[in-house]
Amino acid sequence: MGNIVKFGALAAVIVFALLLAVVAGDYGPWYFAWLVGTTMIILISVAGAVMFETQLATNQSGRL
16 A cells, blocks of 8 residues: 555656646756755755754763
């Protein structure tokens, strides 16, 4: 059941990407770069926050 949900989600993402490419036309590469860049900024920020929280938790547990 889980694989079916994953496949359906992937299919929906692909269909959305194709529709976006058709609608965007010549502006497609710019929108693609904007979406990928924004996603990467968010993911890098979240990874930094997780690493900071892990360091903070490690330092606090070492002091106790």
